[in-house]
Amino acid sequence: TGPMIVLVLDEIDQMSTRDQSVLYAIFELPALKNSRLILIGLANALDLTDRALVRLQSRVNFKPVLLNFSPYSKQDIATILSQRIQEAVTEDVGNVIAPSALQYLGGKISSTSGDLRKAIDICRRAVELAETTAKKQLVLV
Secondary structure (H helix, E strand, O other), X not given: OXXXXXXXXXXXXXXXXXXXXXXXXXXXXXXXXXXXXEEEEXXXXXXXXXXXXXXXXXXHHHOOOOOOOOOOOHHHHHHHHHXXXXXHOOOOOOOOOXXXXXXXXXXXXXXXXXXXXXXXXXXXXXXXXXXXXXXXXXXXX
16 A cells, blocks of 8 residues: 556557557556556547457546547637747747748647647757758858
C-alpha cells in the first residue's frame, strides 16, 4: 500500500500492434488487484478505444474515461507561436516572423492536423533558413 503512481503516455495510439496486445496490457494494469497505477493515455485518435480496443468497452473495470480536448483555433495557434517566438528572441529584432505569416500558418495547421508541434517546427525551420541566408549575405558584403 504505497503511493499512487500516475503514468502519462503521450501518443499512446502509436503503440498499436496487429492484435493490440501492448495496448490491452497497458490498459489492464490499473485494474489489477492492489494496483496503485493511474493511467493517462493521450492520443490524437478520438476513437482509439472504440475502434482498436473494443474489449475494454465490455468490462466495467477496464472501460476508460474519455476526455475530448478541442483543437486549437487559427488564432490560438498564431498567438502561441507569437509568444514562443518572443520568448526565444533575446534581442529586440522586431517581428521575426510577420504576424500575417503566423495567421496564415495558424489557419493551415488548424484546418489540417491541428498539431501545434508541426507549426512550431515550421517556424523553427523558417528562422533557421533566414539566419543562414543572412549569414551568407554578410559574408558576401
